[in-house]
Amino acid sequence: MLKEYIETGRIKIDKSKHPQLTTVHDPCNYVRKSYLLFGDHEAEKSRWIVSRCCENTVEMIDSPLNNHCCGAGGGAWAMPYDEERLGYGKTKADQIKKTGAEMVIAPCHNCRDQIMKGLAKEFDMGNYKETMYIWELVAESLIIEPWSQEEIKKAHAERDAQLERDGVDLMDEDW
Numbered sequence: 258m259l260k261e262y263i264e265t266g267r268i269k270i271d272k273s274k275h276p277q278l279t280t281v282h283d284p285c286n287y288v289r290k291s292y293l294l295f296g297d298h299e300a301e302k303s304r305w306i307v308s309r310c311c312e313n314t315v316e317m318i319d320s321p322l323n324n325h326c327c328g329a330g331g332g333a334w335a336m337p338y339d340e341e342r343l344g345y346g347k348t349k350a351d352q353i354k355k356t357g358a359e360m361v362i363a364p365c366h367n368c369r370d371q372i373m374k375g376l377a378k379e380f381d382m383g384n385y386k387e388t389m390y391i392w393e394l395v396a397e398s399l400i401i402e403p404w405s406q407e408e409i410k411k412a413h414a415e416r417d418a419q420l421e422r423d424g425v426d427l428m429d430e431d432w
Contacts, residue, residue, distance in 0.1 A: 259306055259391065259395050260302050260305060263306065263309055268395070268399060269400040269402070270309050270310055270395070270398045270399065270400065271398055271399075271400045272310055272311055272312050272398065273312060274310075274397060274398050275311040275312060275360070275394070275397070275398060276311075276312045276313065277311075277358075277359040277360050277386070278313045278357055278358045278359055278360070278384070279307060279313065279358055279360040280315050280316065280317050280353065280356045280358040280361055280362070281300075281303055281304055281314075281316075281317070281361075282317070282324065282327060282353075282363040282364075282368055282372065282388075283298075283300050283303075283321040283322075284327075284330070284363065284364055284365035284368045285326050285330050286330065286365065287299060287300075287364055287365060288300050288321045288322065288324065298322070300321030300322075301321075303362070303364060303391055306391060306395065307362050307391070307394065309398075310394050310395060310397075310398040311394070315356045315357065316356075317352050317355075317356055324352070325348045326345060326348075326349065327345075327363075327367075327368045327371045327372055327376070328342045328343065328345030328346030328347075328348075328349060328371060328375075328376075329342055329346070329367040329370065329371030330365075330368075333367075334367045334371055334375075335367075343376070346371055346372075346375060346376045346380075347380060349371075349376060350376040350379070350380035350382050351380075353372070353382045353383070353385055354380075354381060354383035354385070355383075356383075357383060357384050358384060359384045359385060359386045360385075360386065360388070360389060361385065361387075361388045362388075362389055362390075363388050363390065364390065364391045366390075369388050369390060372388045373387070373388040
């Protein structure tokens with residue numbers, strides 16, 4: 258959806274808001290597991306979005322399928338397996354350090370927390386400063402411009418058509 262909104266101009270992005278070197282972490286379930294189960298993954302869409310939101314990007318590895326696990330999946334982040342989680346995550350910390358990136362984009366909440374709250378506190382990750390969700394990156398990159406009366410009218414018509422299509426009556430007290 259984010260890619261579609263950017264491509265069609267529904268939202269406008271200012272990549273100069275993120276001049277720092279940025280890299281993308283590929284979560285196991287989103288990329289490797291999706292590839293195994295469905296024969297495809299969404300990694301290129303993530304990279305496309307990040308390239309529109311950031312001036313400088315760098316890959317961690319030659320292929321998203323070869324990107325290392327952060328160590329927080331399978332419930333490890335939420336469970337008392339700190340030693341194991343951080344042990345697995347050391348490879349990811351080294352991978353991030355090698356990129357020289359200041360910012361890591363992590364679409365998964367477990368990965369984001371592991372990189373930001375676990376790995377960054379335990380390991381030297383070089384220039385690393387922050388981890389963001391992909392939606393968070395897009396939100397911070399938005400160009401907010403006031404709408405014209407014509408755009409407002411069009412948006413209201415689209416809203417009304419969607420509500421009608423979905424059978425939603427906002428005046429219904431049960432809604």
